[in-house]
Structure formats: C-alpha cells, structure tokens
Amino acid sequence: MLTEVTLIDQLKDPKTQAKAFEVLVSTYKQRLYWHIRRIVLNHDDADDVLQNTFIKVYRNINKFKGESKLYSWMYRISTNEALTFLKAKSKKQGISDQELQNQLLGQLEADVYFEGSDIQFKLQQAIATLPEKQKLIFNMKYFDDLKYEEISQILDTTVGGLKASYHVASKKIEAFLKTEQTF
Amino acid sequence: MNDNKINNGFNIPKGYFDKFPIELSEKIEKYYSIDSSELQKEIFKVPDSYFEAFSQNIHLKLDVKKPKIITLNKRYYSIAASIAAAIAVFIIFKINTKQAPTFEDLTSNMLESYFDDSEYDFNENELAELLPLQEVSINDILNNELNQEEIVDYLDENITDMYELNTIYYED
Numbered sequence: 456m457l458t459e460v461t462l463i464d465q466l467k468d469p470k471t472q473a474k475a476f477e478v479l480v481s482t483y484k485q486r487l488y489w490h491i492r493r494i495v496l497n498h499d500d501a502d503d504v505l506q507n508t509f510i511k512v513y514r515n516i517n518k519f520k521g522e523s524k525l526y527s528w529m530y531r532i533s534t535n536e537a538l539t540f541l542k543a544k545s546k547k548q549g550i551s552d553q554e555l556q557n558q559l560l561g562q563l564e565a566d567v568y569f570e571g572s573d574i575q576f577k578l579q580q581a582i583a584t585l586p587e588k589q590k591l592i593f594n595m596k597y598f599d600d601l602k603y604e605e606i607s608q609i610l611d612t613t614v615g616g617l618k619a620s621y622h623v624a625s626k627k628i629e630a631f632l633k634t635e636q637t638f
Numbered sequence: 639m640n641d642n643k644i645n646n647g648f649n650i651p652k653g654y655f656d657k658f659p660i661e662l663s664e665k666i667e668k669y670y671s672i673d674s675s676e677l678q679k680e681i682f683k684v685p686d687s688y689f690e691a692f693s694q695n696i697h698l699k700l701d702v703k704k705p706k707i708i709t710l711n712k713r714y715y716s717i718a719a720s721i722a723a724a725i726a727v728f729i730i731f732k733i734n735t736k737q738a739p740t741f742e743d744l745t746s747n748m749l750e751s752y753f754d755d756s757e758y759d760f761n762e763n764e765l766a767e768l769l770p771l772q773e774v775s776i777n778d779i780l781n782n783e784l785n786q787e788e789i790v791d792y793l794d795e796n797i798t799d800m801y802e803l804n805t806i807y808y809e810d
Binding site for chain 2: 473476477480481484485488489492493496498502505506509510513567568569570571572575579
C-alpha cells in the first residue's frame with residue numbers, strides 16, 4: 456500500500472505518473488463519485504463531473520503543495536466542479552439555481568438509477584431546500600461521514616462554523632420532514 | 639478557540655455536535671419507524687460495471703498519443719525535393735518582382751519599433767520640422783478621435799507618476 460506522500464511524489468514524476476494515476480483513480484473514484492452524485496443527483500452529470508475532476512487533478516498535481524491531505528484537495532476540486540457544473544446548467548436553461556434543483560428532484564423520481572424509498576426521497580427534497588453550503592456540509596457529514604476537521608479543510612471553513620451550519624441544516628430538515636409527514 | 643464556544647457567551651454540552659447526527663437519525667427513525675442505517679444507505683445506483691469502465695475511460699481521455707513517424711521511401715524523397723525546389727524558385731521570383739514598399743505600407747507599429755530600436759540624432763522638435771505638414775490640416779488632428787481605451791493605454795505606458803497629470807496647481 457502506497458503512502459500518500461509516495462503517491463504524490465510518483466504523480467509528479469513523469470516516469471511514474473501513469474501508474475500512480477491509476478492507483479489514484481481506483482482509490483478515490485467511488486468516494487468522489489458519491490460525493491458528486493449527491494450534489495448533481497443524476498448519474499450522467501455525476502460521470503461528467505467525476506471525469507473533469509480527475510482531469511483537473513492530473514493537470515494540476517504539480518501545483519499541489521501538500522498543505523492539506525490529497526483527498527481533501529480532490530474533494531475540494533470535485534465540489535467546485537459539481538457546483539460550477541450546476542451553475543452552468545441553470546444558466547444554459549435560463550433558470551434559477553433553485554428551479555434547477557426542483558427540476559433535478561422531479562427527474563429523480565423517474566430516474567432508473569434512483570432506488571430510494573418515499574422517506575429517502577423526502578430527505579432529498581429536504582436537502583434540496585437548504586442553502587448551498589449547508590447542503591454540502593449536511594451531505595458530507597451525514598452521508599459521507601467525514602470528520603468536521605476534514606470538511607473544514609475541504610470547504611475552508613472553521614470547525615465551529617461547520618458545526619453550527621450542520622446543526623441549522625439538520626433542524627431545517629427535521630422541520631421539513633415533520634411538515635411533509637403524509638405517509 | 640474552543641469549538642464548543644461560539645463567541646457569544648453561550649455554551650453547549652461536551653460532544654453535542656458529534657452526537658447530533660446520531661440523535662437526528664434516531665429522531666427520524668422514531669417519527670417514521672425506519673431504521674436510521676436504512677436512511678443513510680446509498681439510494682443512488684450506477685450502471686453495471688460503471689466503476690470498472692471509468693478507470694479505463696479516464697485513461698483514454700488523458701492518454702497523450704505520440705505522433706506517428708511516417709518513413710518516406712526514396713521515391714517520395716525525390717518528389718518532395720522537386721516540389722520544394724519549385725516552391726523556392728517561385729518565392730524568389732515573387733520577391734524579386736515585388737514592388738518596393740511605400741510609406742503607406744508601413745504600419746504605425748513598424749514605425750514605432752523603428753524609432754524605438756534605432757539610434758538617431760534628432761530631437762522631437764527637429765523631427766517635427768521634418769514632418770511634411772502641407773497636406774495636413776488642423777481638422778485631421780481634431781477629428782481624429784481617440785477612444786478612452788487608447789488614452790488609458792497611452793497613460794499607462796507613458797506616465798509613471800499620476801501627479802504629472804495634475805495640470806492645476808493649488809497655491810497655499
């Protein structure tokens with residue numbers, strides 16, 4: 456098993472880059488995919504964003520200074536890529552970010568790659584009502600089970616601020632689910 | 639700063655935020671009679687073998703192919719040499735028959751570079767005296783409007799101290 460430092464060194468060395476990149480992709484593809492998928496909701500979009508993320512990582516690995524963990528840096532790239540993707544999509548369709556969220560949720564019910572129950576769908580609806588940052592924090596904590604310190608590095612936010620945001624997000628979700636309790 | 643204190647004098651129980659996700663799951667579980675691990679279970683699916691194929695696809699996308707080297711055989715060498723010779727003769731002929739450039743053919747950039755790069759003994763006044771003004775009227779200068787961008791570019795390049803622009807002098 457390669458250590459992170461060795462992997463980074465190999466990624467920066469043209470001779471070992473290709474092999475190291477293979478290791479990088481196989482190690483992180485699934486974690487990054489699910490993180491992206493929860494932001495963009497749809498598989499095809501998640502696939503596009505995941506590819507763009509790895510391409511950016513490959514092209515910018517020499518700029519990685521090692522000040523944070525490699526996966527935090529990749530999470531940050533994938534988060535930015537996913538948000539930029541959604542912004543471009545809403546702009547292209549001439550609709551607001553919230554309208555796009557509603558549209559994506561609407562499509563989710565018919566998506567063959569979605570197999571959530573009613574309550575899980577409600578939870579997605581509740582998450583969609585959150586402001587962007589609260590949404591990211593909630594997903595990373597609740598689903599990805601990342602530590603606050605890790606989320607802090609990814610989103611460049613203080614741990615205290617994250618805890619407060621997560622708390623507010625959870626309360627909003629709880630309130631949404633209570634009002635939507637129709638089943 | 640202690641993470642449990644958020645600057646406003648209020649305090650929270652130790653480990654409150656860490657326990658919160660668990661408590662939230664428990665609450666939802668209670669409300670909806672659903673197992674919290676079920677709620678956190680992955681609800682999205684991917685096409686079969688997607689992750690296996692992804693590794694290959696991303697490598698194909700990033701694969702920088704080496705340019706192919708095509709070897710020419712001797713016959714092609716002689717054809718290529720003949721074509722090259724013909725082109726060379728054509729270019730030389732064109733150069734020799736081309737008319738001498740006139741002053742109008744020179745662009746402002748070419749003139750500027752010439753004056754920048756050449757050493758000459760004229761000062762600006764002497765150059766002004768050499769400039770033929772017979773065919774230039776005052777309107778040619780007045781009507782030649784400069785746009786704001788050109789003015790800003792000019793000032794950027796030529797003014798080092800913004801005070802040089804201050805033409806009004808205030809006396810104590």
